[in-house]
Amino acid sequence: MGGKVILITGGSRGLGSKLVKRLSAENENTVYFTYLNSEKKAAELAAQFNNVTALKCDQRSESQIIDCVSKIDSLHGRLDVLVNNACNSFKPCELLSTDWAAFQDCFDVNVKGAYFFTREAAKIMKRQGAGKIINVLSSYVLNVPPEKLSFYITAKYALLGISRAAAVELGKWGVTVNMISPGLMATDLSGHLPKKYFDMQAQKHPMKRMASTDDAADVVEFLISDKAKFLNGTNIPVNGGEVFL
Numbered sequence: 001m002g003g004k005v006i007l008i009t010g011g012s013r014g015l016g017s018k019l020v021k022r023l024s025a026e027n028e029n030t031v032y033f034t035y036l037n038s039e040k041k042a043a044e045l046a047a048q049f050n051n052v053t054a055l056k057c058d059q060r061s062e063s064q065i066i067d068c069v070s071k072i073d074s075l076h077g078r079l080d081v082l083v084n085n086a087c088n089s090f091k092p093c094e095l096l097s098t099d100w101a102a103f104q105d106c107f108d109v110n111v112k113g114a115y116f117f118t119r120e121a122a123k124i125m126k127r128q129g130a131g132k133i134i135n136v137l138s139s140y141v142l143n144v145p146p147e148k149l150s151f152y153i154t155a156k157y158a159l160l161g162i163s164r165a166a167a168v169e170l171g172k173w174g175v176t177v178n179m180i181s182p183g184l185m186a187t188d189l190s191g192h193l194p195k196k197y198f199d200m201q202a203q204k205h206p207m208k209r210m211a212s213t214d215d216a217a218d219v220v221e222f223l224i225s226d227k228a229k230f231l232n233g234t235n236i237p238v239n240g241g242e243v244f245l
C-alpha cells in the first residue's frame with residue numbers, strides 16, 4: 001500500500017480502532033482518526049504508534065469537521081483515504097414509540113457528518129486527482145432488516161444514497177466512493193444484544209459464525225489498495241453469505 005494519508009472517523013473504539021491498527025501497520029502511512037467521548041481510549045490507541053494521531057471532532061459539527069480536514073491538509077497537503085465509520089450508540093425502539101430525535105441523532109452522525117467529511121475530503125482529492133472514500137453501512141440495508149432499528153436503517157440507506165451520488169460526481173476526478181456492509185459484529189454498538197442472540201444467529205449462519213471487525217477491515221484494506229482501482233459506487237457485503245445481493 002505505502003505512503004498514504006488516511007482519515008478514519010470514529011476510530012477510538014470497535015471497527016474504527018481495528019482500522020487504525022490495520023492501516024497504520026504500513027509504517028509509511030500516516031493515519032488520523034476522530035473521536036468524541038472516548039478521550040482515554042483515543043490517547044492510548046494513538047500512543048501505540050508513531051504514525052497515528054487522534055483528533056477530537058464532533059461528527060455532528062460542520063465547523064469541527066472543516067477544521068479537522070483542513071488541519072490534515074495544512075500538514076500534508078493531501079488526503080488519500082477517508083473512511084466514514086463513526087456511528088452514534090442507540091437503543092432499539094419500536095417504530096410507534098420512536099420520536100424524530102432518535103432519527104435525528106442517527107442522521108447527524110451517519111449522514112450529516114459523513115456528508116461534511118466527504119465534501120471537505122473530496123475538495124482535496126479533486127485537487128490531487130485521486131482519492132478513496134469508504135463508507136461503512138450495514139448488512140441491514142441488503143435485505144429484510146430487524147425490527148426496532150428504523151432510525152439506524154433509515155440513516156444507513158441515506159448514507160448508501162449519498163455514497164452513490166458522490167461516486168457518480170467524483171469519479172471523473174479519480175476519486176472513488178465505495179461501501180462495505182458488514183454483518184453483526186461484537187462491538188459496543190451491538191452491546192445491547194445478549195450473547196445468546198449472537199450464538200443463535202451464528203448457528204443459523206452459513207459459515208456458523210458472525211462477522212468480525214477483522215473481516216470488515218480486510219475488505220477496507222482491499223478497497224483502498226490499487227487492486228480496487230476500478231471499483232466505484234460498489235457496496236461490498238461482509239457477511240459470510242448471510243445475505244446475497
Ligand SMILES: NC(=O)c1ccc[n+]([C@@H]2O[C@H](COP(=O)([O-])OP(=O)(O)OC[C@H]3O[C@@H](n4cnc5c(N)ncnc54)[C@H](OP(=O)(O)O)[C@@H]3O)[C@@H](O)[C@H]2O)c1
Nearest residue numbers: 010012013014015035036037038059086087184185187189
Ligand atoms: N457493530 C456492528 O454489529 C455493526 C454491523 C454493521 C455495521 N456497523 C457499522 O460499523 C461502524 C462502526 O461501528 P462499531 O460497531 O465499531 O461502533 P462503536 O464500537 O460503537 O464505535 C463507534 C465510534 O463512533 C464514534 N462516534 C460516535 N459518535 C460520534 C460523534 N458525534 N463524533 C465523533 N465520533 C463519534 C465513537 O467515538 P467516541 O467513543 O470517542 O465518542 C466510536 O469511536 C458504524 O458505521 C456501524 O454502523 C456495525
